[in-house]
Amino acid sequence: MTMEVLANLEEIVERAKLLLLQAIKQKKGDIFSLVVAGGSTPKPLYEALAKEKLDGSQLHIFWGDERYVPPTDPQSNQKMVKEAWLDRVNLPAANIHPMPTYFASPAEAAMEYQRHLESFFALTPPAFPVFDFVLLGMGDDGHTASLFPHTEALRVTDRWVTVGQKDNQPRLTLTVPVLNNAKQIVFLVSGASKQQALQAVLAPTGDNYQYPARLIKGNVLWLVDRAAFGKNE
Numbered sequence: 001m002t003m004e005v006l007a008n009l010e011e012i013v014e015r016a017k018l019l020l021l022q023a024i025k026q027k028k029g030d031i032f033s034l035v036v037a038g039g040s041t042p043k044p045l046y047e048a049l050a051k052e053k054l055d056g057s058q059l060h061i062f063w064g065d066e067r068y069v070p071p072t073d074p075q076s077n078q079k080m081v082k083e084a085w086l087d088r089v090n091l092p093a094a095n096i097h098p099m100p101t102y103f104a105s106p107a108e109a110a111m112e113y114q115r116h117l118e119s120f121f122a123l124t125p126p127a128f129p130v131f132d133f134v135l136l137g138m139g140d141d142g143h144t145a146s147l148f149p150h151t152e153a154l155r156v157t158d159r160w161v162t163v164g165q166k167d168n169q170p171r172l173t174l175t176v177p178v179l180n181n182a183k184q185i186v187f188l189v190s191g192a193s194k195q196q197a198l199q200a201v202l203a204p205t206g207d208n209y210q211y212p213a214r215l216i217k218g219n220v221l222w223l224v225d226r227a228a229f230g231k232n233e
Contacts, residue, residue, distance in 0.1 A: 003202070003222040005229045009190040012223045013045045016135070016186055017052070019221070023133050023184060024054065033120075035064045035134040035174065037145070038077030041188045042135055046085035056091040060120070064136065065146035065164065065173040066099040068106050076101075099161075099172045106170040110161040113172060117160055125158065134182040138189050142197040142211030146173035149210050180218035187213070187222045195230040 006012050024032050036042065063077055071078045078098040086096060097116065103109040121129040136144045146164030147153055153164040156175045164173040179185065189198055200206055201213045202222070208214040 001202075001217075001220045001222065003224060006223060006225050008225050008227075009041065009044065012041075012188055012190055012225055013048055015223055016045050016188060017048050019184075019186060020049070020133060021052065021054075024059065027058065027132065029055065029058055031060060032058050032133070033060050033062060033129075033131045035062045035131050035179075035182070036077075036081050037064050037135045037137045037188070038066070038080060039137040039139075041137050041190050043080060043084050045135070045188070046081055050085045050088040054089070054091075056089065056095065059091065060095045060097060061086065061091070062097045062117075062131065063099045064134065064179070065171055066101060067146075068101050068109070068170045068172065070101060071098065101172070106163045106172060110159075110163055110172050114159060114161040125160070128178050128181040129160065131178075131182040132184070134179055134185045136179070136185060136187045136213075136216065138187060138194060138197060138201065138213045140193050140197055142201055142213050144187070144213040144216060145179065146171035147176065147212040147215070149212060154209055154212055154215065176215045179216055182218055185216060185218050185220045187216075187220065187224075189222065189224040189228045191225070192227040192230070194224075194228040198224060198228055199230070 066077050067075050069075050099113050100109045118124050138144050148166050151165050153162050156162040160178045162175050164171040200211045
């Protein structure tokens, strides 16, 4: 785990954009798999990416989690990312891989998204896919993706996609081992409201199930602003 403390959200966005563009360039035309995050913090990053010229045939977009609502719902992560970025660039429809939310049950939808990933990566469990780049946010409670404190989703290690819960509202989410298996994971954390959770997540010891972002142990870079870091830099 490494961390960079930046002045504000604008600097986080610029740094994340640079890292992502460099990673895409290093693939030299090969397929590049990006997992996007929902929430307000990554949105300006997507708006910035909409102004960049990217090889649409190379880039494939996946979602780390999704509220179980239609894609037209204002709470939909798919809707946010598409409006901020994907609808504004020339990316083939086949390269956009949203989580399905039209099944009768979220569990069935999770199974369908896993089947989709298995086909894309030509892999099946117990192997895990290797995404090139994963963007994650962190909530005030220390959750990431739809991995919320003390929920069953935190303990799922034999599947790629599972059902998360917040206030009895189901969500779809990639599982901890899938996220940890990515080549690069970048957390974007901004705002003073994140201070307490960030300190708990980054502490040498702590409760992983109270602060689920602690479970993300892969090749992780934290991009945080001074307000979230809570110390003078």
